[in-house]
Amino acid sequence: MTSSTTSAATPQGVRARQAAMRLCALARTDELDAALAALDAPADVADLRRPETGLVMTRGRIGGDGRPFNAGEATVTRAAVRLPTGEAGFAYHLGRDAVRARKAAILDALFQARPDAVEVALAPVADRVAAERAREARQVAATKVDFFTMVRGED
Amino acid sequence: MYVAVKGGEAAIDNAHALLADARRGDRSVPEIGTDQIAEQLALAVDRVMTEGSLYDRELAALAIKQARGDLIEAIFLLRAFRTTLPRFGYCEALDTGAMRVRRRISATYKDLPGGQVLGPTFDYTHRLVDFALAAGVEPPPAPEAALDAAREEDAARMPRVTDLLAGEDLIERESADADAPVADLTRAPLGFPASRDLRLQALTRGDEGFLLALGYSTQRGYGKNHPFVGEVRIGTVEVGFVPEELGFEVPLGEMLVTECQMVNQFKGSAEVPPQFTRGYGLAFGQNERKAMAMSLVDRALRAGELDEERRNPAQDEEFVLSHADNVQATGFVEHLKLPHYVDFQAELHLVRGMRAEIAVRRAASAQGESTQDESASETKEAAE
Numbered sequence: 001m002t003s004s005t006t007s008a009a010t011p012q013g014v015r016a017r018q019a020a021m022r023l024c025a026l027a028r029t030d031e032l033d034a035a036l037a038a039l040d041a042p043a044d045v046a047d048l049r050r051p052e053t054g055l056v057m058t059r060g061r062i063g064g065d066g067r068p069f070n071a072g073e074a075t076v077t078r079a080a081v082r083l084p085t086g087e088a089g090f091a092y093h094l095g096r097d098a099v100r101a102r103k104a105a106i107l108d109a110l111f112q113a114r115p116d117a118v119e120v121a122l123a124p125v126a127d128r129v130a131a132e133r134a135r136e137a138r139q140v141a142a143t144k145v146d147f148f149t150m151v152r153g154e155d
Numbered sequence: 156m157y158v159a160v161k162g163g164e165a166a167i168d169n170a171h172a173l174l175a176d177a178r179r180g181d182r183s184v185p186e187i188g189t190d191q192i193a194e195q196l197a198l199a200v201d202r203v204m205t206e207g208s209l210y211d212r213e214l215a216a217l218a219i220k221q222a223r224g225d226l227i228e229a230i231f232l233l234r235a236f237r238t239t240l241p242r243f244g245y246c247e248a249l250d251t252g253a254m255r256v257r258r259r260i261s262a263t264y265k266d267l268p269g270g271q272v273l274g275p276t277f278d279y280t281h282r283l284v285d286f287a288l289a290a291g292v293e294p295p296p297a298p299e300a301a302l303d304a305a306r307e308e309d310a311a312r313m314p315r316v317t318d319l320l321a322g323e324d325l326i327e328r329e330s331a332d333a334d335a336p337v338a339d340l341t342r343a344p345l346g347f348p349a350s351r352d353l354r355l356q357a358l359t360r361g362d363e364g365f366l367l368a369l370g371y372s373t374q375r376g377y378g379k380n381h382p383f384v385g386e387v388r389i390g391t392v393e394v395g396f397v398p399e400e401l402g403f404e405v406p407l408g409e410m411l412v413t414e415c416q417m418v419n420q421f422k423g424s425a426e427v428p429p430q431f432t433r434g435y436g437l438a439f440g441q442n443e444r445k446a447m448a449m450s451l452v453d454r455a456l457r458a459g460e461l462d463e464e465r466r467n468p469a470q471d472e473e474f475v476l477s478h479a480d481n482v483q484a485t486g487f488v489e490h491l492k493l494p495h496y497v498d499f500q501a502e503l504h505l506v507r508g509m510r511a512e513i514a515v516r517r518a519a520s521a522q523g524e525s526t527q528d529e530s531a532s533e534t535k536e537a538a539e
Contacts, residue, residue, distance in 0.1 A: 025409075
Protein backbone atom coordinates (compact mmCIF):
# COMPACT_ATOMS: atom_id res chain seq x y z
CA MET A 1 0.00 0.00 0.00
CA THR A 2 1.42 3.37 -0.97
CA SER A 3 -1.12 5.75 0.46
CA SER A 4 1.47 8.52 0.86
CA THR A 5 1.02 9.28 -2.81
CA THR A 6 -2.70 9.98 -2.32
CA SER A 7 -4.18 12.93 -0.50
CA ALA A 8 -6.29 12.13 2.55
CA ALA A 9 -9.30 13.84 0.96
CA THR A 10 -9.46 11.55 -2.11
CA PRO A 11 -11.60 8.41 -2.05
CA GLN A 12 -8.40 6.34 -2.00
CA GLY A 13 -7.07 8.43 0.89
CA VAL A 14 -10.29 7.92 2.83
CA ARG A 15 -10.23 4.16 2.13
CA ALA A 16 -6.66 3.90 3.37
CA ARG A 17 -7.58 5.83 6.52
CA GLN A 18 -10.63 3.59 7.05
CA ALA A 19 -8.40 0.53 6.69
CA ALA A 20 -6.07 1.85 9.40
CA MET A 21 -9.09 2.68 11.60
CA ARG A 22 -10.43 -0.85 11.04
CA LEU A 23 -7.15 -2.36 12.25
CA CYS A 24 -7.15 -0.08 15.29
CA ALA A 25 -10.72 -1.16 16.07
CA LEU A 26 -9.65 -4.82 15.96
CA ALA A 27 -6.40 -4.28 17.84
CA ARG A 28 -5.75 -4.99 21.50
CA THR A 29 -4.41 -2.19 23.69
CA ASP A 30 -0.93 -3.74 23.85
CA GLU A 31 -0.84 -3.89 20.06
CA LEU A 32 -1.71 -0.20 19.82
CA ASP A 33 1.03 0.52 22.39
CA ALA A 34 3.53 -1.36 20.25
CA ALA A 35 2.48 0.58 17.14
CA LEU A 36 2.73 3.94 18.98
CA ALA A 37 6.18 2.99 20.28
CA ALA A 38 7.34 1.97 16.79
CA LEU A 39 6.16 5.33 15.44
CA ASP A 40 7.86 7.28 18.22
CA ALA A 41 4.55 8.98 18.95
CA PRO A 42 4.77 12.39 20.69
CA ALA A 43 3.92 12.43 24.38
CA ASP A 44 2.18 15.83 24.49
CA VAL A 45 -1.01 14.99 22.66
CA ALA A 46 -3.97 17.28 23.40
CA ASP A 47 -7.52 16.03 23.76
CA LEU A 48 -9.89 17.68 21.31
CA ARG A 49 -12.57 15.78 23.14
CA ARG A 50 -12.03 13.66 26.20
CA PRO A 51 -12.74 9.99 25.56
CA GLU A 52 -16.45 9.40 26.04
CA THR A 53 -18.64 6.30 26.04
CA GLY A 54 -22.07 6.44 24.47
CA LEU A 55 -24.45 4.44 22.33
CA VAL A 56 -25.02 3.86 18.67
CA MET A 57 -28.17 2.22 17.36
CA THR A 58 -27.27 -0.66 15.08
CA ARG A 59 -29.49 -1.46 12.14
CA GLY A 60 -30.44 -4.55 10.25
CA ARG A 61 -32.40 -4.80 7.04
CA ILE A 62 -35.80 -6.44 6.64
CA GLY A 63 -35.10 -9.79 4.99
CA GLY A 64 -31.39 -8.98 5.10
CA ASP A 65 -31.62 -6.76 2.02
CA GLY A 66 -34.74 -4.60 2.46
CA ARG A 67 -35.59 -1.47 4.42
CA PRO A 68 -33.53 -0.81 7.53
CA PHE A 69 -34.85 -1.42 11.04
CA ASN A 70 -33.30 -0.67 14.42
CA ALA A 71 -31.81 -3.88 15.79
CA GLY A 72 -30.51 -2.69 19.14
CA GLU A 73 -27.84 -0.45 20.58
CA ALA A 74 -24.13 -1.00 21.12
CA THR A 75 -21.73 0.77 23.44
CA VAL A 76 -19.18 2.90 21.61
CA THR A 77 -16.25 4.88 22.94
CA ARG A 78 -14.90 7.83 21.02
CA ALA A 79 -11.82 9.97 21.35
CA ALA A 80 -10.45 12.97 19.45
CA VAL A 81 -6.89 14.27 19.81
CA ARG A 82 -4.55 16.86 18.30
CA LEU A 83 -0.82 16.30 17.85
CA PRO A 84 1.70 19.08 18.62
CA THR A 85 2.23 19.25 14.85
CA GLY A 86 -1.48 20.09 14.35
CA GLU A 87 -2.99 16.89 12.95
CA ALA A 88 -6.31 15.82 14.44
CA GLY A 89 -7.18 12.17 14.94
CA PHE A 90 -10.42 10.39 15.79
CA ALA A 91 -11.46 6.99 17.01
CA TYR A 92 -14.85 5.34 17.43
CA HIS A 93 -14.72 1.80 18.85
CA LEU A 94 -17.31 -0.70 19.97
CA GLY A 95 -17.07 -1.15 23.74
CA ARG A 96 -16.13 1.02 26.69
CA ASP A 97 -12.33 1.12 26.58
CA ALA A 98 -11.39 4.81 26.75
CA VAL A 99 -7.64 4.16 26.93
CA ARG A 100 -7.70 2.07 23.78
CA ALA A 101 -9.84 4.59 21.88
CA ARG A 102 -7.47 7.43 22.74
CA LYS A 103 -4.45 5.46 21.53
CA ALA A 104 -6.28 4.72 18.29
CA ALA A 105 -7.11 8.42 17.87
CA ILE A 106 -3.39 9.23 18.18
CA LEU A 107 -2.63 6.66 15.49
CA ASP A 108 -5.31 8.21 13.27
CA ALA A 109 -3.68 11.62 13.77
CA LEU A 110 -0.26 10.17 12.91
CA PHE A 111 -1.82 8.61 9.82
CA GLN A 112 -2.61 12.13 8.51
CA ALA A 113 1.10 12.90 8.31
CA ARG A 114 2.75 9.48 7.89
CA PRO A 115 0.25 7.00 6.42
CA ASP A 116 2.86 4.52 5.20
CA ALA A 117 4.64 4.41 8.56
CA VAL A 118 1.35 3.84 10.40
CA GLU A 119 0.43 1.02 8.02
CA VAL A 120 3.77 -0.63 8.72
CA ALA A 121 3.31 -0.17 12.47
CA LEU A 122 -0.13 -1.78 12.29
CA ALA A 123 1.03 -4.67 10.08
CA PRO A 124 1.41 -7.04 13.07
CA VAL A 125 -2.25 -6.43 13.92
CA ALA A 126 -3.25 -7.19 10.34
CA ASP A 127 -1.17 -10.38 10.44
CA ARG A 128 -2.64 -11.52 13.77
CA VAL A 129 -6.22 -10.85 12.62
CA ALA A 130 -5.61 -12.61 9.30
CA ALA A 131 -4.11 -15.64 11.06
CA GLU A 132 -7.04 -15.87 13.49
CA ARG A 133 -9.56 -15.56 10.69
CA ALA A 134 -7.81 -18.20 8.62
CA ARG A 135 -7.79 -20.57 11.59
CA GLU A 136 -11.48 -19.97 12.22
CA ALA A 137 -12.22 -20.46 8.52
CA ARG A 138 -10.35 -23.80 8.57
CA GLN A 139 -12.26 -24.94 11.65
CA VAL A 140 -15.57 -23.92 10.11
CA ALA A 141 -14.63 -25.55 6.80
CA ALA A 142 -14.13 -28.84 8.68
CA THR A 143 -17.85 -28.72 9.55
CA LYS A 144 -18.99 -28.39 5.94
CA VAL A 145 -21.71 -30.93 5.22
CA ASP A 146 -23.12 -32.67 2.20
CA PHE A 147 -26.60 -33.96 2.84
CA PHE A 148 -27.92 -36.78 0.67
CA THR A 149 -31.62 -37.16 0.11
CA MET A 150 -32.53 -40.79 0.72
CA VAL A 151 -34.70 -42.57 -1.80
CA ARG A 152 -37.98 -43.47 -0.16
CA GLY A 153 -38.77 -47.17 -0.53
CA GLU A 154 -42.31 -46.78 -1.78
CA ASP A 155 -41.83 -46.71 -5.57
CA MET B 156 -54.26 3.09 43.10
CA TYR B 157 -50.81 2.48 44.54
CA VAL B 158 -50.00 4.36 47.74
CA ALA B 159 -46.31 4.57 48.67
CA VAL B 160 -44.88 3.31 51.93
CA LYS B 161 -41.79 4.40 53.82
CA GLY B 162 -39.53 2.84 56.39
CA GLY B 163 -37.71 -0.48 56.34
CA GLU B 164 -34.35 1.09 55.40
CA ALA B 165 -32.28 -1.04 57.76
CA ALA B 166 -34.02 -4.24 56.66
CA ILE B 167 -33.51 -3.32 52.99
CA ASP B 168 -29.82 -2.55 53.50
CA ASN B 169 -29.31 -5.82 55.33
CA ALA B 170 -31.24 -7.75 52.68
CA HIS B 171 -28.93 -6.32 50.02
CA ALA B 172 -25.88 -7.26 52.08
CA LEU B 173 -27.32 -10.76 52.40
CA LEU B 174 -27.89 -10.80 48.64
CA ALA B 175 -24.22 -9.94 48.07
CA ASP B 176 -23.22 -12.72 50.42
CA ALA B 177 -25.52 -15.26 48.74
CA ARG B 178 -24.25 -14.13 45.33
CA ARG B 179 -20.71 -14.92 46.37
CA GLY B 180 -21.83 -18.28 47.77
CA ASP B 181 -19.46 -20.70 49.46
CA ARG B 182 -16.16 -18.83 49.93
CA SER B 183 -14.20 -22.05 49.51
CA VAL B 184 -15.34 -22.12 45.86
CA PRO B 185 -13.33 -19.76 43.61
CA GLU B 186 -15.22 -16.63 42.57
CA ILE B 187 -16.35 -16.61 38.93
CA GLY B 188 -14.75 -13.98 36.69
CA THR B 189 -16.75 -11.97 34.17
CA ASP B 190 -14.24 -13.11 31.54
CA GLN B 191 -15.18 -16.70 32.37
CA ILE B 192 -18.86 -15.85 31.94
CA ALA B 193 -18.19 -14.07 28.62
CA GLU B 194 -16.13 -16.99 27.31
CA GLN B 195 -17.81 -20.04 28.81
CA LEU B 196 -21.44 -18.96 29.21
CA ALA B 197 -21.37 -17.17 25.86
CA LEU B 198 -24.92 -18.02 24.83
CA ALA B 199 -26.35 -16.58 28.05
CA VAL B 200 -24.35 -13.42 27.32
CA ASP B 201 -25.75 -13.37 23.77
CA ARG B 202 -29.32 -13.64 25.03
CA VAL B 203 -28.82 -10.86 27.58
CA MET B 204 -27.31 -8.57 24.91
CA THR B 205 -30.15 -9.30 22.48
CA GLU B 206 -33.03 -8.77 24.90
CA GLY B 207 -31.19 -6.06 26.81
CA SER B 208 -30.91 -4.47 23.36
CA LEU B 209 -27.29 -3.53 24.03
CA TYR B 210 -24.26 -5.12 22.38
CA ASP B 211 -21.49 -5.21 24.99
CA ARG B 212 -20.16 -8.62 25.95
CA GLU B 213 -18.25 -7.55 29.08
CA LEU B 214 -21.18 -5.57 30.41
CA ALA B 215 -23.65 -8.41 29.77
CA ALA B 216 -21.28 -10.85 31.52
CA LEU B 217 -21.05 -8.53 34.51
CA ALA B 218 -24.84 -8.16 34.58
CA ILE B 219 -25.24 -11.95 34.61
CA LYS B 220 -22.83 -12.18 37.53
CA GLN B 221 -24.62 -9.40 39.40
CA ALA B 222 -28.00 -11.04 38.71
CA ARG B 223 -26.76 -14.42 39.99
CA GLY B 224 -27.56 -15.92 36.60
CA ASP B 225 -31.14 -14.55 36.47
CA LEU B 226 -31.09 -13.55 32.80
CA ILE B 227 -34.19 -11.34 32.89
CA GLU B 228 -32.71 -9.46 35.85
CA ALA B 229 -29.45 -9.11 33.85
CA ILE B 230 -31.43 -7.83 30.85
CA PHE B 231 -33.07 -5.29 33.15
CA LEU B 232 -29.61 -4.13 34.32
CA LEU B 233 -28.49 -3.59 30.73
CA ARG B 234 -31.62 -1.63 29.89
CA ALA B 235 -31.05 0.54 32.96
CA PHE B 236 -27.37 1.08 32.07
CA ARG B 237 -28.14 2.28 28.56
CA THR B 238 -30.29 5.10 29.92
CA THR B 239 -27.15 6.61 31.50
CA LEU B 240 -25.36 7.01 28.16
CA PRO B 241 -25.68 9.62 25.40
CA ARG B 242 -26.73 8.44 21.94
CA PHE B 243 -24.09 9.23 19.30
CA GLY B 244 -26.33 8.29 16.39
CA TYR B 245 -27.50 5.52 14.08
CA CYS B 246 -25.21 3.01 12.40
CA GLU B 247 -25.17 2.07 8.77
CA ALA B 248 -27.30 -1.04 8.23
CA LEU B 249 -25.38 -4.28 8.82
CA ASP B 250 -24.55 -6.15 5.62
CA THR B 251 -25.31 -9.75 6.59
CA GLY B 252 -24.51 -10.76 2.98
CA ALA B 253 -20.86 -9.91 3.75
CA MET B 254 -20.90 -11.94 6.96
CA ARG B 255 -17.85 -14.05 7.86
CA VAL B 256 -19.96 -17.12 8.55
CA ARG B 257 -19.32 -19.44 11.45
CA ARG B 258 -22.48 -21.43 10.72
CA ARG B 259 -24.79 -21.50 7.75
CA ILE B 260 -27.51 -24.04 7.09
CA SER B 261 -30.51 -24.33 4.84
CA ALA B 262 -33.47 -26.68 5.10
CA THR B 263 -34.61 -25.87 1.57
CA TYR B 264 -31.49 -26.43 -0.56
CA LYS B 265 -28.91 -29.04 0.16
CA ASP B 266 -26.49 -27.80 -2.48
CA LEU B 267 -26.69 -24.08 -2.05
CA PRO B 268 -23.83 -21.98 -3.43
CA GLY B 269 -21.26 -21.39 -0.73
CA GLY B 270 -22.15 -24.68 0.95
CA GLN B 271 -23.54 -25.52 4.34
CA VAL B 272 -21.34 -25.36 7.42
CA LEU B 273 -22.58 -26.60 10.77
CA GLY B 274 -20.25 -24.55 12.93
CA PRO B 275 -20.42 -24.90 16.72
CA THR B 276 -23.90 -26.39 17.11
CA PHE B 277 -25.87 -28.50 19.58
CA ASP B 278 -27.68 -30.08 16.61
CA TYR B 279 -27.03 -33.80 16.20
CA THR B 280 -25.61 -34.10 19.72
CA HIS B 281 -27.23 -36.89 21.75
CA ARG B 282 -28.16 -34.65 24.66
CA LEU B 283 -26.36 -36.94 27.05
CA VAL B 284 -24.95 -35.19 30.10
CA ASP B 285 -21.19 -35.07 29.62
CA PHE B 286 -19.47 -35.93 32.87
CA ALA B 287 -16.08 -35.26 31.32
CA LEU B 288 -16.94 -31.55 31.61
CA ALA B 289 -17.46 -31.93 35.36
CA ALA B 290 -14.08 -33.64 35.58
CA GLY B 291 -12.43 -30.67 33.86
CA VAL B 292 -11.13 -32.61 30.87
CA GLU B 293 -9.67 -30.23 28.26
CA PRO B 294 -11.30 -30.68 24.83
CA PRO B 295 -9.01 -31.58 21.94
CA PRO B 296 -8.33 -28.75 19.47
CA ALA B 297 -11.09 -28.42 16.85
CA PRO B 298 -10.30 -30.16 13.56
CA GLU B 299 -9.28 -27.94 10.69
CA ALA B 300 -9.82 -28.44 6.97
CA ALA B 301 -7.36 -27.08 4.47
CA LEU B 302 -8.66 -24.01 2.70
CA ASP B 303 -8.24 -24.83 -0.95
CA ALA B 304 -9.04 -22.21 -3.56
CA ALA B 305 -12.58 -23.54 -4.02
CA ARG B 306 -13.26 -23.33 -0.29
CA GLU B 307 -11.92 -19.82 -0.04
CA GLU B 308 -14.13 -18.89 -2.95
CA ASP B 309 -17.08 -20.47 -1.11
CA ALA B 310 -16.37 -18.41 1.97
CA ALA B 311 -16.23 -15.23 -0.04
CA ARG B 312 -19.46 -15.93 -1.90
CA MET B 313 -22.40 -16.59 0.35
CA PRO B 314 -25.51 -15.42 -1.49
CA ARG B 315 -28.66 -15.50 0.56
CA VAL B 316 -30.93 -18.42 -0.16
CA THR B 317 -33.73 -15.96 -0.79
CA ASP B 318 -31.73 -14.57 -3.74
CA LEU B 319 -31.80 -17.99 -5.41
CA LEU B 320 -35.60 -18.08 -5.61
CA ALA B 321 -35.82 -14.37 -6.32
CA GLY B 322 -34.26 -15.01 -9.73
CA GLU B 323 -37.48 -16.75 -10.79
CA ASP B 324 -39.73 -14.30 -8.96
CA LEU B 325 -40.97 -17.22 -6.89
CA ILE B 326 -40.22 -15.36 -3.70
CA GLU B 327 -41.20 -11.87 -2.70
CA ARG B 328 -38.50 -9.23 -2.85
CA GLU B 329 -37.85 -6.66 -0.21
CA SER B 330 -37.62 -3.07 -1.34
CA ALA B 331 -34.68 -1.12 0.02
CA ASP B 332 -36.53 2.20 0.20
CA ALA B 333 -33.69 4.20 1.71
CA ASP B 334 -35.62 7.44 2.25
CA ALA B 335 -38.38 6.10 4.46
CA PRO B 336 -37.88 7.10 8.11
CA VAL B 337 -36.96 4.20 10.42
CA ALA B 338 -39.15 3.79 13.51
CA ASP B 339 -37.35 3.68 16.87
CA LEU B 340 -39.25 2.52 19.93
CA THR B 341 -36.52 3.83 22.24
CA ARG B 342 -37.50 7.31 21.06
CA ALA B 343 -41.28 7.08 20.58
CA PRO B 344 -43.66 4.74 22.40
CA LEU B 345 -45.04 1.72 20.60
CA GLY B 346 -48.14 2.63 18.58
CA PHE B 347 -50.59 0.62 16.50
CA PRO B 348 -50.81 -0.28 13.73
CA ALA B 349 -47.04 -0.84 13.85
CA SER B 350 -44.89 -0.75 10.71
CA ARG B 351 -42.77 -3.82 10.00
CA ASP B 352 -39.53 -2.07 10.96
CA LEU B 353 -41.02 -1.18 14.34
CA ARG B 354 -42.32 -4.72 14.81
CA LEU B 355 -38.89 -6.17 14.03
CA GLN B 356 -37.23 -3.85 16.55
CA ALA B 357 -39.70 -4.94 19.22
CA LEU B 358 -39.29 -8.62 18.30
CA THR B 359 -35.48 -8.44 18.33
CA ARG B 360 -35.55 -7.32 21.96
CA GLY B 361 -38.59 -9.45 22.78
CA ASP B 362 -38.50 -12.36 25.21
CA GLU B 363 -37.14 -15.53 23.63
CA GLY B 364 -39.55 -17.78 25.53
CA PHE B 365 -42.59 -15.72 24.57
CA LEU B 366 -41.62 -15.63 20.90
CA LEU B 367 -40.74 -19.32 20.96
CA ALA B 368 -44.21 -20.17 22.28
CA LEU B 369 -45.91 -17.92 19.73
CA GLY B 370 -43.83 -19.32 16.87
CA TYR B 371 -44.69 -22.82 18.04
CA SER B 372 -48.37 -21.92 18.15
CA THR B 373 -48.26 -20.98 14.45
CA GLN B 374 -46.77 -24.38 13.64
CA ARG B 375 -49.52 -26.14 15.60
CA GLY B 376 -52.24 -24.49 13.57
CA TYR B 377 -52.86 -21.14 15.25
CA GLY B 378 -51.97 -19.13 12.16
CA LYS B 379 -50.37 -21.80 10.01
CA ASN B 380 -48.19 -20.58 7.14
CA HIS B 381 -46.03 -23.57 6.14
CA PRO B 382 -42.56 -22.37 7.15
CA PHE B 383 -39.21 -23.62 5.88
CA VAL B 384 -35.86 -22.43 7.15
CA GLY B 385 -34.50 -20.90 3.98
CA GLU B 386 -31.32 -20.15 5.82
CA VAL B 387 -29.82 -19.61 9.24
CA ARG B 388 -26.45 -17.91 9.30
CA ILE B 389 -24.29 -16.96 12.25
CA GLY B 390 -21.14 -14.94 11.95
CA THR B 391 -19.35 -11.64 12.29
CA VAL B 392 -20.28 -8.46 10.50
CA GLU B 393 -18.60 -5.10 10.56
CA VAL B 394 -20.44 -2.18 12.15
CA GLY B 395 -20.06 1.16 10.37
CA PHE B 396 -20.93 4.61 11.63
CA VAL B 397 -20.61 8.03 9.99
CA PRO B 398 -19.57 10.62 12.60
CA GLU B 399 -20.65 14.16 11.77
CA GLU B 400 -17.14 15.55 12.22
CA LEU B 401 -15.63 13.09 9.72
CA GLY B 402 -18.32 12.71 7.07
CA PHE B 403 -17.22 9.22 6.07
CA GLU B 404 -18.00 5.76 7.44
CA VAL B 405 -15.81 4.64 10.32
CA PRO B 406 -15.50 0.89 11.02
CA LEU B 407 -16.37 0.53 14.73
CA GLY B 408 -15.38 -3.11 14.99
CA GLU B 409 -17.21 -6.38 14.53
CA MET B 410 -20.35 -7.93 15.96
CA LEU B 411 -21.45 -11.55 16.05
CA VAL B 412 -25.05 -11.86 14.85
CA THR B 413 -27.55 -14.57 13.93
CA GLU B 414 -29.92 -14.21 11.00
CA CYS B 415 -32.85 -16.41 9.99
CA GLN B 416 -34.69 -16.29 6.68
CA MET B 417 -37.95 -18.18 6.98
CA VAL B 418 -39.64 -19.00 3.69
CA ASN B 419 -43.40 -19.46 3.76
CA GLN B 420 -46.04 -20.60 1.33
CA PHE B 421 -48.46 -17.96 0.10
CA LYS B 422 -51.52 -18.61 -2.03
CA GLY B 423 -51.46 -15.19 -3.64
CA SER B 424 -53.91 -12.33 -3.56
CA ALA B 425 -55.79 -10.15 -6.04
CA GLU B 426 -52.56 -8.31 -6.93
CA VAL B 427 -49.87 -10.92 -6.27
CA PRO B 428 -49.53 -14.38 -7.90
CA PRO B 429 -48.82 -17.40 -5.66
CA GLN B 430 -45.25 -17.20 -4.38
CA PHE B 431 -43.15 -17.69 -1.30
CA THR B 432 -43.16 -15.00 1.34
CA ARG B 433 -40.55 -14.31 3.97
CA GLY B 434 -40.27 -13.94 7.70
CA TYR B 435 -37.10 -12.44 9.12
CA GLY B 436 -35.21 -12.87 12.38
CA LEU B 437 -32.06 -11.18 13.66
CA ALA B 438 -30.35 -11.46 17.03
CA PHE B 439 -27.08 -10.41 18.63
CA GLY B 440 -24.54 -13.18 19.12
CA GLN B 441 -25.30 -16.84 18.50
CA ASN B 442 -29.01 -17.03 19.13
CA GLU B 443 -30.57 -19.38 16.63
CA ARG B 444 -33.74 -20.33 18.52
CA LYS B 445 -34.56 -16.66 19.01
CA ALA B 446 -33.91 -15.71 15.37
CA MET B 447 -36.05 -18.63 14.15
CA ALA B 448 -38.93 -17.93 16.53
CA MET B 449 -38.77 -14.25 15.63
CA SER B 450 -38.97 -15.00 11.90
CA LEU B 451 -42.07 -17.17 12.47
CA VAL B 452 -43.75 -14.41 14.45
CA ASP B 453 -42.67 -11.71 11.96
CA ARG B 454 -44.34 -13.70 9.19
CA ALA B 455 -47.49 -14.33 11.27
CA LEU B 456 -47.78 -10.59 12.00
CA ARG B 457 -47.84 -9.91 8.25
CA ALA B 458 -51.24 -11.62 7.99
CA GLY B 459 -53.10 -8.35 7.47
CA GLU B 460 -50.74 -7.14 4.76
CA LEU B 461 -51.05 -10.50 2.94
CA ASP B 462 -54.88 -10.65 3.18
CA GLU B 463 -54.83 -13.63 5.51
CA GLU B 464 -57.46 -14.18 8.17
CA ARG B 465 -56.29 -12.86 11.54
CA ARG B 466 -57.79 -15.10 14.16
CA ASN B 467 -54.82 -16.23 16.24
CA PRO B 468 -52.65 -14.73 18.97
CA ALA B 469 -49.43 -14.74 16.90
CA GLN B 470 -51.17 -12.67 14.20
CA ASP B 471 -52.40 -10.00 16.62
CA GLU B 472 -49.70 -7.33 16.67
CA GLU B 473 -51.15 -5.45 19.61
CA PHE B 474 -51.21 -8.65 21.67
CA VAL B 475 -47.74 -9.79 20.56
CA LEU B 476 -45.86 -6.50 20.74
CA SER B 477 -47.49 -5.33 23.98
CA HIS B 478 -46.42 -8.49 25.78
CA ALA B 479 -43.08 -9.39 24.17
CA ASP B 480 -40.87 -7.20 26.35
CA ASN B 481 -39.80 -9.17 29.39
CA VAL B 482 -38.58 -6.12 31.32
CA GLN B 483 -42.03 -4.54 31.07
CA ALA B 484 -43.71 -7.85 31.78
CA THR B 485 -41.61 -8.66 34.82
CA GLY B 486 -42.03 -5.12 36.11
CA PHE B 487 -45.79 -5.35 36.07
CA VAL B 488 -46.03 -8.92 37.32
CA GLU B 489 -43.42 -8.47 40.06
CA HIS B 490 -44.72 -5.13 41.29
CA LEU B 491 -47.59 -7.14 42.80
CA LYS B 492 -45.28 -8.20 45.63
CA LEU B 493 -44.56 -4.62 46.72
CA PRO B 494 -46.57 -3.29 49.67
CA HIS B 495 -50.18 -2.69 48.62
CA TYR B 496 -51.42 -2.14 52.18
CA VAL B 497 -53.67 0.85 51.58
CA ASP B 498 -55.00 -0.71 48.39
CA PHE B 499 -55.71 -3.96 50.18
CA GLN B 500 -57.24 -2.22 53.22
CA ALA B 501 -59.67 -0.49 50.87
CA GLU B 502 -60.54 -3.81 49.23
CA LEU B 503 -60.86 -5.44 52.64
CA HIS B 504 -63.24 -2.69 53.76
CA LEU B 505 -65.25 -3.18 50.58
CA VAL B 506 -65.48 -6.96 50.95
CA ARG B 507 -66.43 -6.65 54.64
CA GLY B 508 -69.12 -4.13 53.68
CA MET B 509 -70.47 -6.41 50.96
CA ARG B 510 -70.56 -9.36 53.35
CA ALA B 511 -72.31 -7.27 56.01
CA GLU B 512 -74.87 -6.18 53.44
CA ILE B 513 -75.49 -9.78 52.38
CA ALA B 514 -75.80 -10.84 56.04
CA VAL B 515 -78.39 -8.12 56.65
CA ARG B 516 -80.30 -9.11 53.54
CA ARG B 517 -80.20 -12.78 54.51
CA ALA B 518 -81.37 -11.97 58.03
CA ALA B 519 -84.17 -9.86 56.62
CA SER B 520 -85.33 -12.52 54.19
CA ALA B 521 -84.98 -15.23 56.89
CA GLN B 522 -87.16 -13.09 59.11
CA GLY B 523 -89.68 -12.78 56.27
CA GLU B 524 -89.59 -16.55 55.59
CA SER B 525 -90.09 -17.44 59.26
CA THR B 526 -93.05 -15.00 59.44
CA GLN B 527 -94.43 -16.72 56.35
CA ASP B 528 -93.81 -20.14 57.90
CA GLU B 529 -95.57 -19.08 61.05
CA SER B 530 -98.54 -17.73 59.18
CA ALA B 531 -98.57 -20.87 57.04
CA SER B 532 -98.59 -23.12 60.08
CA GLU B 533 -101.21 -20.91 61.64
CA THR B 534 -103.35 -21.36 58.54
CA LYS B 535 -102.70 -25.11 58.68
CA GLU B 536 -103.61 -25.24 62.30
CA ALA B 537 -106.70 -23.28 61.58
CA ALA B 538 -107.59 -25.73 58.84
CA GLU B 539 -107.25 -28.67 61.14
